[in-house]
Amino acid sequence: MAGKGVYRYDIIQRDADFTNACTHISLMNHILQAAGDDADLNGFGIGDLNVGNCSWVISRMCTEFGRRPSQGESIAVRTWVSEVGRFMTTRNMEVTDGAGEVIARTVTQWAVIDIDTRRAVDIRANIDYKGAVSDEPSPVDTPQRIPRLDCVPVAEKTVAYSDTDFNRHMNAMKYIEWVIDHLPVEELTSGRLRRIDINFLKEAVLGQRLTLHTLPDDPGRRYEIREAASGEPLCRCSFTFE
Amino acid sequence: MAGKGVYRYDIIQRDADFTNACTHISLMNHILQAAGDDADLNGFGIGDLNVGNCSWVISRMCTEFGRRPSQGESIAVRTWVSEVGRFMTTRNMEVTDGAGEVIARTVTQWAVIDIDTRRAVDIRANIDYKGAVSDEPSPVDTPQRIPRLDCVPVAEKTVAYSDTDFNRHMNAMKYIEWVIDHLPVEELTSGRLRRIDINFLKEAVLGQRLTLHTLPDDPGRRYEIREAASGEPLCRCSFTFE
Numbered sequence: 001m002a003g004k005g006v007y008r009y010d011i012i013q014r015d016a017d018f019t020n021a022c023t024h025i026s027l028m029n030h031i032l033q034a035a036g037d038d039a040d041l042n043g044f045g046i047g048d049l050n051v052g053n054c055s056w057v058i059s060r061m062c063t064e065f066g067r068r069p070s071q072g073e074s075i076a077v078r079t080w081v082s083e084v085g086r087f088m089t090t091r092n093m094e095v096t097d098g099a100g101e102v103i104a105r106t107v108t109q110w111a112v113i114d115i116d117t118r119r120a121v122d123i124r125a126n127i128d129y130k131g132a133v134s135d136e137p138s139p140v141d142t143p144q145r146i147p148r149l150d151c152v153p154v155a156e157k158t159v160a161y162s163d164t165d166f167n168r169h170m171n172a173m174k175y176i177e178w179v180i181d182h183l184p185v186e187e188l189t190s191g192r193l194r195r196i197d198i199n200f201l202k203e204a205v206l207g208q209r210l211t212l213h214t215l216p217d218d219p220g221r222r223y224e225i226r227e228a229a230s231g232e233p234l235c236r237c238s239f240t241f242e
Numbered sequence: 243m244a245g246k247g248v249y250r251y252d253i254i255q256r257d258a259d260f261t262n263a264c265t266h267i268s269l270m271n272h273i274l275q276a277a278g279d280d281a282d283l284n285g286f287g288i289g290d291l292n293v294g295n296c297s298w299v300i301s302r303m304c305t306e307f308g309r310r311p312s313q314g315e316s317i318a319v320r321t322w323v324s325e326v327g328r329f330m331t332t333r334n335m336e337v338t339d340g341a342g343e344v345i346a347r348t349v350t351q352w353a354v355i356d357i358d359t360r361r362a363v364d365i366r367a368n369i370d371y372k373g374a375v376s377d378e379p380s381p382v383d384t385p386q387r388i389p390r391l392d393c394v395p396v397a398e399k400t401v402a403y404s405d406t407d408f409n410r411h412m413n414a415m416k417y418i419e420w421v422i423d424h425l426p427v428e429e430l431t432s433g434r435l436r437r438i439d440i441n442f443l444k445e446a447v448l449g450q451r452l453t454l455h456t457l458p459d460d461p462g463r464r465y466e467i468r469e470a471a472s473g474e475p476l477c478r479c480s481f482t483f484e
Contacts, residue, residue: 013278014271017403018410018448025404029256036255071408160423161259161430162267166313168260181402185448188403206260206427 005041006078007034011069019189021068024196025177028063031093031106032173034077042132053115054126058172059088060109060143061198067103068191074098080134087111087120089129092138105139144197146236149224155182155212156228159204169203175235178212179223187241195240202227202234210234247283248320249276253311261431263310266438267419270305273335273348274415276319284374295357296368300414301330302351302385303440309345310433316340322376329353329362331371334380347381386439388478391466397424397454398470401446412446417477420454421465429483437482444476452476
């Protein structure tokens with residue numbers, strides 16, 4: 001089990017959209033929950049790291065989607081660590097439905113930071129990772145690096161209480177939910193969204209003003225979230241439709 | 243068990259705010275999930291009603307809060323129906339923590355509508371409710387009626403994909419989440435929020451523009467959500483602090 005845990009979740013009403021299918025965001029939330037559950041079980045969860053004044057920070061993520069599961073189904077998220085570098089580690093997830101069909105695949109890349117300095121620390125020197133690493137490779141291509149976009153603002157918002165996580169930072173999936181709310185609903189629910197790539201650059205904090213930028217008619221469907229006052233990029237993501 | 247089910251839920255990371263406590267919204271989402279689970283088990287869930295072209299509509303809700311549970315705790319939601327009128331039924335919920343302490347109490351009032359006409363139908367003529375009703379009274383005062391507010395707009399938004407439920411309507415709890423995001427964070431996390439009363443008047447639909455109204459310095463902390471174009475009220479709620 002160590003390093004290759006399987007975590008089961010039920011798709012309930014609040015996960016589903018009006019097509020009765022689990023939203024991409026809820027599916028990715030379950031995927032990240034499995035990452036947290038598995039790290040906890042292996043002794044290097046957020047709570048364990050906090051003891052040493054450190055924390056996990058997600059740097060990149062990609063998810064490839066097949067069929068979205070329906071409300072009432074159960075899913076199993078299998079997760080394993082495939083690489084541990086000095087400043088970055090790779091964790092993979094594969095989601096299967098009740099029939100055993102793989103319906104989503106994810107690759108995530110994480111750093112460990114010192115909570116006070118916000119600087120990355122040496123993962124191999126700080127975490128006993130040996131029992132948790134698997135030889136199995138990542139199930140899809142690793143998350144692509146998305147370069148700075150020369151693009152126009154299309155929306156703005158203030159980071160609200162409901163957007164934040166245990167750190168008073170905007171929850172990573174809330175960035176993506178905001179972007180998804182600007183995609184045409186018909187495309188989202190068409191079943192043709194195949195892949196999302198995300199680069200997390202900096203955390204937004206409660207009360208901060210954000211702007212959302214995109215390129216009109218960009219076939220790569222790339223988006224960038226910036227801190228409104230400074231223009232500093234906080235997150236970039238791209239959506240690949242079939 | 244019939245009519246007096248108990249449903250258990252784990253408080254996980256996505257339920258908690260930066261104080262590590264379950265948000266009021268997540269707690270109310272679990273409470274409503276128990277209502278749905280219990281109706282399903284008793285044969286009059288949304289799916290059962292849809293067969294007869296009907297659906298449940300929540301009309302009023304109040305929740306009184308004690309201690310908010312922390313991430314990692316499990317809660318049990320006990321629910322029972324105390325009254326079945328011709329056009330309105332009352333469902334109650336009591337939330338206990340692992341030590342058996344009651345930490346929240348809810349009263350909800352529901353109508354059944356015909357999906358095509360959107361008109362209320364006679365509940366007693368359409369649902370076999372006999373096995374599900376209990377003599378136990380509601381655990382707190384029933385939800386108060388909140389009159390029309392003569393108040394000023396403080397925010398606006400468009401109903402987004404992530405706000406909607408299986409009906410393409412704005413999820414009931416998303417109304418309240420929007421209001422809560424306008425309350426001072428320090429008060430929300432102070433533990434002094436004792437009660438929320440909600441009147442659901444009309445459903446907002448995907449893409450609709452909404453305005454949020456309140457009275458400055460209102461000791462009753464009342465809010466009203468309106469359809470922006472028509473000014474028609476959709477939801478009113480009030481927050482009682484200790």
